[in-house]
Amino acid sequence: MDSLITAAAHALASGDPLGALKRVALRDDAPALALRGIAMAQLGEFDRSKLLLRSAARAFGPKEAVARARCVVAEAEIALVSRDLGWPVKALDIARVTLEEHGDRVNAAHARNLKARRLLLIGRLDEAERTLAEFDPTHFPPALRAAHELVVTGLAIRRLRTKTARAALARAEHDARDAGIPALMAEVESATLVLATPAARLIAHDEERLLPLEEVETLLASKTLVVDACRHVVRGASLTVSLATRPVLFALARTLGEAWPKDVARDTLIARAFRTTFSDESHRARLRVEIGRLRAELRMLAGVSATRRGFKLVALNAREIVVLAPPVEERHAALLALLADGESWSSSALALALGTSQRTVQRALDSLAATGKVQSFGRGRARRWLTPPVPGFPTTLLLPAPLAGD
Structure with a gap:
């Protein structure tokens, strides 16, 4: 060479x-x-x-x-x-x-x-x-070790393992300094900010507060019964019931969880679960059916008792019942969360990451673009989407070694 x-x-x-x-x-x-x-x-x-x-x-x-x-x-x-x-x-x-x-x-x-x-x-x-x-990245160059530790950090964050994430992030910071690449150090700093950013919202006893990732991990490891609106599951100390494919049942569980230990009026449950402002006897009959299904799904975690004006959740082995919700809730929150990484995405990539159809993603992007929350550039298959630019660090490629011959 x-x-x-x-x-x-x-x-x-x-x-x-x-x-x-x-x-x-x-x-x-x-x-x-x-x-x-x-x-x-x-x-x-x-x-x-x-x-x-x-x-x-x-x-x-x-x-x-x-x-x-x-x-x-x-x-x-x-x-x-x-x-x-x-x-x-x-x-x-x-x-x-x-x-x-x-x-x-x-x-x-x-x-x-x-x-x-x-x-x-x-x-x-x-x-x-x-x-x-x-x-094992131990004997590789610092830049590659740092990139490896950033992936470990991302996995630990997704798995709600904050101690593992912080340890990997500390190693990444050390390796990034050894590499001496400013963009890599900026990427480590960005990952550090993610750990400090509120990860969820706790709703309990008619109050709400934001939780960092560490507190979310502590909550899910406790004996509290958690109605998790981030993943549409109900979590107990040793059992998790998924309602991700049962939106009506989850809407009922969440509404009852937000009101615990109080009950919820039938009309309120009908409005939240069936998305209607009008209710008649047919809606009340359907509510009874859906409550029966919810009772059967949660039988190992909680009971659903009828009251004079509606229904309420009854904890079986938990000290209390809370709801864990995303920090910000809107119709296309998951899409915005992906675009928040600052990179430009194609609609096909967004569909792949979200596990949905490209047409569904395209409709959502058009809706968000109409309100100024996302913007696009390019045409046809080259079209890319991103959130409006904000001050920050660009992501740079970090190849660990030259491409040309040895």
């Missing part, structure tokens, strides 16, 4: 894309094209970077399988950062195997880390954990 390629690769590894471009901007050989592609990606020019990386992959000869595999890994990272979640994951797996077979452990580990990040992003936590468990 010549001196300019080596210098450009070192500049990229230290988070200096402009320094890298100064050295290879006028060259069109395969290593220079690959490095220019990474540099453009770090500067946010994703479309241009993908073209450069594909050109580099074609320019590398048939004997340069490692270099081509590194180009694939770089393109996979661009797809992840630009939220192109439909990018073929199989190509990343093939590239990882190639890198492992040729002894490039660092870039192979980076490919595995990218796969885990994608799985985390679309909510496939078990698969992400299995992917991470297959390698």
